[in-house]
Amino acid sequence: MKNKAYKIHKKIQMIVLYIIVGLGAVGMVLPFSWMVSTSFKEKTYFFEYPPELIPENPSIKNYINAWTSGNFQHYFLNSMFVALISVFFVVLFSAMMAYAFARLEFPGKEVIFYTIIFVLMVPNMVGIIPQFLVAKTLNLRNSLLGLILFYVSGSIPFNTFLLRGFFETLPHELEDAILIDGGNYFTIFFKMIIPLSTPALATVSIFSFLGFWDEYILALTLIDDVSKRTLPVAIATFQGQHGTDWGLVFAASLIAVIPVIIVFTSLQRYFVGGLTQGAFKG
Amino acid sequence: MKINKKKQQVFSAYLFILPGLILYLVFLIYPILKAFQMSFYEWSIMPGEINKFVGLANYGRAFSDPIVGLSLRNTILYTVVTVPGQMILALFVALLLNTITKGKVFFRVVYYIPVVTSWVIVSLLFKYLFQSPKGIINYMLVNVLHVIQEPIPWLRAASTAFIPILALGIWKGIGWTMVILLSALQTIPPELYEVAEIDGANGWQKLTKITLPLIRPTLVFTFVMLMIGGFNVFISVVMITNGGPLQKTEVILSYLYHQAFDFLDFGYGSALSFLLALIIATLSYLQIRFLRKPEELA
Numbered sequence A: 001m002k003n004k005a006y007k008i009h010k011k012i013q014m015i016v017l018y019i020i021v022g023l024g025a026v027g028m029v030l031p032f033s034w035m036v037s038t039s040f041k042e043k044t045y046f047f048e049y050p051p052e053l054i055p056e057n058p059s060i061k062n063y064i065n066a067w068t069s070g071n072f073q074h075y076f077l078n079s080m081f082v083a084l085i086s087v088f089f090v091v092l093f094s095a096m097m098a099y100a101f102a103r104l105e106f107p108g109k110e111v112i113f114y115t116i117i118f119v120l121m122v123p124n125m126v127g128i129i130p131q132f133l134v135a136k137t138l139n140l141r142n143s144l145l146g147l148i149l150f151y152v153s154g155s156i157p158f159n160t161f162l163l164r165g166f167f168e169t170l171p172h173e174l175e176d177a178i179l180i181d182g183g184n185y186f187t188i189f190f191k192m193i194i195p196l197s198t199p200a201l202a203t204v205s206i207f208s209f210l211g212f213w214d215e216y217i218l219a220l221t222l223i224d225d226v227s228k229r230t231l232p233v234a235i236a237t238f239q240g241q242h243g244t245d246w247g248l249v250f251a252a253s254l255i256a257v258i259p260v261i262i263v264f265t266s267l268q269r270y271f272v273g274g275l276t277q278g279a280f281k282g
Numbered sequence B: 001m002k003i004n005k006k007k008q009q010v011f012s013a014y015l016f017i018l019p020g021l022i023l024y025l026v027f028l029i030y031p032i033l034k035a036f037q038m039s040f041y042e043w044s045i046m047p048g049e050i051n052k053f054v055g056l057a058n059y060g061r062a063f064s065d066p067i068v069g070l071s072l073r074n075t076i077l078y079t080v081v082t083v084p085g086q087m088i089l090a091l092f093v094a095l096l097l098n099t100i101t102k103g104k105v106f107f108r109v110v111y112y113i114p115v116v117t118s119w120v121i122v123s124l125l126f127k128y129l130f131q132s133p134k135g136i137i138n139y140m141l142v143n144v145l146h147v148i149q150e151p152i153p154w155l156r157a158a159s160t161a162f163i164p165i166l167a168l169g170i171w172k173g174i175g176w177t178m179v180i181l182l183s184a185l186q187t188i189p190p191e192l193y194e195v196a197e198i199d200g201a202n203g204w205q206k207l208t209k210i211t212l213p214l215i216r217p218t219l220v221f222t223f224v225m226l227m228i229g230g231f232n233v234f235i236s237v238v239m240i241t242n243g244g245p246l247q248k249t250e251v252i253l254s255y256l257y258h259q260a261f262d263f264l265d266f267g268y269g270s271a272l273s274f275l276l277a278l279i280i281a282t283l284s285y286l287q288i289r290f291l292r293k294p295e296e297l298a
Helices: A003-038 A059-068 A072-103 A110-121 A124-137 A144-167 A173-180 A183-197 A198-214 A215-220 A231-238 A246-266 A270-279 B002-038 B057-064 B066-099 B104-116 B119-131 B138-145 B163-185 B190-198 B205-213 B218-233 B236-240 B252-261 B266-291
Strands: none
Touching: A003 A110, A003 A246, A003 B104, A003 B119, A059 A072, A059 A198, A072 A110, A072 A144, A072 A183, A072 A198, A072 A231, A072 A246, A072 B002, A110 A144, A110 A198, A110 B002, A110 B266, A124 A144, A124 A215, A124 B002, A124 B252, A124 B266, A144 A198, A144 A215, A144 A246, A144 A270, A144 B002, A183 A198, A183 B002, A183 B119, A198 A231, A198 A246, A198 A270, A231 A246, A231 B002, A246 A270, A246 B104, A246 B119, B002 B266, B057 B066, B057 B266, B066 B163, B066 B218, B066 B252, B104 B163, B119 B138, B119 B163, B119 B236, B163 B236, B190 B205, B205 B218, B218 B266, B236 B252, B252 B266
16 A cells, blocks of 8 residues: 555656656747747738747748848858868868877877867867958958868867777787788878777767867858858848848758758767766877 | 987977977967957057057956956856856756667767757757748747747847847757767766665655766866856857947857957957956956866866
8 A cells, every 4th residue: 555655646746847847848948849839921021910839821932032142052062061171171180189098109109298288278269369360361251161171170189089098998919910911000090090989079070060060260260251151140241230030040040950960860879978088098 | 329319309299299388389488478469558450559558447448448357257157157057958868868779879860960060050040040031940939839929039138139149149059068968977887776676766866976076186177168158259249239239239259259359449459359268267267266176187
């Protein structure tokens, strides 16, 4: 009898838990549902009152307008190009550096590694003014290549730090075998380290991709040429000086979010792994 | 033979670090050092013109600039509100998710959606929600919940314009903190709770005597990271109020960005960025020094 009462008590407790967690989840999603709703409404210069969460006459006009307006498709491609190329080089260069720091001995190793840790603690914005000047001097303003170079350099310290921790855990026996067989350190890196580190490299790639896809400050500072804009800057400028066509802004935003959702939901397991790795290594 | 092998290793190591190191020195280290140098100059942006060395004048100016005081106050307000806000809510959700059996992954994904959405987009979203008089938040408060009579002119009034920025800061960060805390909670062996239950411990005692002490390093880590993030608040301010009305919602980074790229005062902007870096470094050091127990310092 007592046991039964206890079981019912536990069950009620569980239901209450789910209700609270569910309400929190609604709080996370509700703002987005207004965004989606507004993107399907027309004439959103004016605010309807009372606002309707379910649009009366849903229309995909905003999506068509956003996608075909001005340079939007071009901006989408700019963003994709910059993000993908940057990810490739960040992963390659960070992994190479991390390998040297994790498994090779060379003079200056400590000093170089500590400057990397030092840079991790300096806020990104500290360098933004001279970065603007460097870009100007090297003729890298208004250039996607310039943006890529800054993105890659900016993410090298953190990713090197992260991958170094992972590479240190790999076994040493194989390495000796490769050297005895006449291989060199590059053979070890490409034939052993890289294949054994797919999960860590995937994590680094995903986080880097999302970071580059959403990057705003450098893109805003370094790019003036309208045709070289990336999506975040383009979306920010959709907001008008006097009136904002919110439906258009949100249709454009949601198009920009699609790659993020695809990457995030399909590679969700790497996210948590990556986060906790960062957490416990930090 | 052995010396040769060693030489080969050193040579290879340099080849491995070379590409990354060059990029890192040119595009990251050099700009940081350059910013330090610029902070002592009245920097001219015109090519060929001489930059005037002014010593500590830029730093002196920062201490007497009322907007710097206001920006610093807003930055601290943002950190003091959003860091505990995120941590308490995230801990609460993490504890609940750690107890439930089904749907854990689903909820983790849902809470994480704001984290992966770009700052630009969620800032625009919050700006939209807090429009007045006919925005969604005003509608909810006036017509649905009936807590106020008249709509609040959120972004147009200095006293309320910072609230959407604070709300966004908490809302966007809960998921990140929660995922990290949840993974720490999952490392706690369930036997500990069983033993405590046999000893007659209640829920609160289990939380304060077992859970919190065991995830303490993770709590310290998230606290330090969130605080650094808080002092770096920028995009949401630029997108939602752009420092307005009348510079009343300016934060350190938005103010230095405006000084540098609107007024082209590069020397002053650099000095402000170093002051911010100094504040962050000091606070991080103090937190790690005093919040971590001696045995965790190593």
